[in-house]
Amino acid sequence: MFNNMFRKKPIGHIHPESSLHRSLTTFDLTLMGIGAIIGAGVFVLTGIAAATKAGPAIVISYIIAGLASMFAALAYAELAASIGGTGSAYSYAYAGFGELIAWIIGWNLLLEYVMSVGTVAIGWSGYVVNFLQAVHIYLPDAITKNPFEGGVINLIAVLIIITLALLLCLGVKHSARINAVIVAVKLLTIATFIAVASLNIQIENWSNFFPFGWTGVMEGAALVFFAYIGFDALSTAVEEAVDPQRSIPIAIIVSLIVCTIIYIIVSALLTGIVPYTSLNVESPVSDALLKIGHQYMAGIIAAGAVAGLTTVMLVMFYGLTRICLAMSRDGLIPTSVAKIHSQTHTPIRLILITGVVIAAIAGIAPINHAAELVNIGTLAAFTFVCGGVIVLRATLPDLHRPFKLPFNPLIPFLGIVFCIYLMLNLPAITWWRFLIWTIAGILIYFLYGIRHSVLGNVK
Numbered sequence: 410m411f412n413n414m415f416r417k418k419p420i421g422h423i424h425p426e427s428s429l430h431r432s433l434t435t436f437d438l439t440l441m442g443i444g445a446i447i448g449a450g451v452f453v454l455t456g457i458a459a460a461t462k463a464g465p466a467i468v469i470s471y472i473i474a475g476l477a478s479m480f481a482a483l484a485y486a487e488l489a490a491s492i493g494g495t496g497s498a499y500s501y502a503y504a505g506f507g508e509l510i511a512w513i514i515g516w517n518l519l520l521e522y523v524m525s526v527g528t529v530a531i532g533w534s535g536y537v538v539n540f541l542q543a544v545h546i547y548l549p550d551a552i553t554k555n556p557f558e559g560g561v562i563n564l565i566a567v568l569i570i571i572t573l574a575l576l577l578c579l580g581v582k583h584s585a586r587i588n589a590v591i592v593a594v595k596l597l598t599i600a601t602f603i604a605v606a607s608l609n610i611q612i613e614n615w616s617n618f619f620p621f622g623w624t625g626v627m628e629g630a631a632l633v634f635f636a637y638i639g640f641d642a643l644s645t646a647v648e649e650a651v652d653p654q655r656s657i658p659i660a661i662i663v664s665l666i667v668c669t670i671i672y673i674i675v676s677a678l679l680t681g682i683v684p685y686t687s688l689n690v691e692s693p694v695s696d697a698l699l700k701i702g703h704q705y706m707a708g709i710i711a712a713g714a715v716a717g718l719t720t721v722m723l724v725m726f727y728g729l730t731r732i733c734l735a736m737s738r739d740g741l742i743p744t745s746v747a748k749i750h751s752q753t754h755t756p757i758r759l760i761l762i763t764g765v766v767i768a769a770i771a772g773i774a775p776i777n778h779a780a781e782l783v784n785i786g787t788l789a790a791f792t793f794v795c796g797g798v799i800v801l802r803a804t805l806p807d808l809h810r811p812f813k814l815p816f817n818p819l820i821p822f823l824g825i826v827f828c829i830y831l832m833l834n835l836p837a838i839t840w841w842r843f844l845i846w847t848i849a850g851i852l853i854y855f856l857y858g859i860r861h862s863v864l865g866n867v868k
Contacts, residue, residue, distance in 0.1 A: 415507030430754035435656035442664025444720030450636020456693020463629030464620035470629035475669035480824030481791035483814040486658035496735025505797035516850030517786035522729035527770035566771035574764035598713025606678035642728030654811035740863035795824035
């Protein structure tokens with residue numbers, strides 16, 4: 410049994426009968442990356458992290474989190490180009506570290522994606538409710554709040570998940586087109602904020618630049634890391650990319666660089682136009698503009714935030730279904746859910762099943778500290794991806810690598826160090842939740858996965 414736990418999956422292509430439809434270009438993938446990365450981070454977490462963790466030094470927090478993400482992104486780019494598959498870090502761990510480690514990584518990726526989409530749906534619902542109230546439409550608490558907040562179900566959050574599930578069922582190209590339109594709206598909104606904020610900077614707001622010291626900067630980096638995790642979803646699109654060995658690495662790196670620059674600029678301006686202490690609110694960007702007398706612009710930002718959160722949910726939901734697809738093909742979860750629809754070329758069963766789970770979370774669950782819980786699972790996955798580059802360079806030196814990250818093993822080693830350091834700056838309660846979830850996953854593996862593994866049943 411011990412040997413079975415660490416059996417490695419050979420690197421190869423998926424059988425054509427189970428392949429997804431190749432329709433995504435480099436441009437599509439880059440916009441998907443921007444759509445997944447720019448969202449809750451710029452519209453929500455920047456203000457909260459500045460007010461409670463780092464102050465104006467949130468700019469440095471973003472630089473540190475961005476560096477950690479870039480090291481990991483380079484590792485993702487190499488493995489996506491050379492190994493491929495739909496499973497992202499799960500598939501890379503399967504090839505580099507064996508089945509048990511792959512399952513643990515995949516299990517934590519499921520938590521990351523489900524909680525990401527569910528919590529963003531709740532935030533999306535809040536923005537929609539605020540918008541409706543602004544035009545004097547008031548919905549009852551029974552359908553806008555969960556039972557723990559005095560309501561019955563957050564129906565708006567449920568409805569957006571249902572809508573996205575149906576969109577994903579239609580096909581990834583349809584989803585990519587809608588994502589491109591919404592990303593354009595989102596970038597225009599951010600450009601509007603930058604233009605307005607640049608003319609309203611009060612230098613004195615930066616006078617106490619490090620109010621929480623270096624510890625606060627690192628805690629801020631650990632929190633805002635949530636803002637960068639979207640690029641992981643791009644590596645799940647290998648089977649649906651027209652030229653994956655070229656386009657996936659380009660899309661991952663370009664989208665991450667663009668989004669890092671945007672985060673640094675927005676966080677600097679946000680703490681420059683109002684005191685950082687006033688930013689601990691649900692919609693800090695809109696709220697800051699209201700404080701400096703730009704009501705109309707605040708409304709535009711709120712609309713942009715709805716658009717931004719929509720694309721985050723769409724791309725992360727897409728990534729979740731593809732990771733589940735990879736795990737199902739390997740037999741670690743029931744293979745019956747991995748069927749690809751002959752007309753839409755999408756895993757409709759998986760989309761609907763995961764959609765029900767996410768809708769339940771968004772509709773009735775109170776989710777506190779979700780960003781931190783998502784972060785620790787993501788950081789663990791990134792650590793193994795960086796380690797996977799080092800291991801596979803040693804064990805498979807002749808593997809064809811269309812993209813090779815530079816300065817190996819320095820770059821992946823720095824990625825490991827940064828990710829572990831950020832994990833250590835997360836609260837203890839987050840570690841306990843992570844440990845409980847991981848133990849539950851290990852139990853499922855030994856009760857089901859190890860006996861149904863396709864690799865284990867190969868004669």
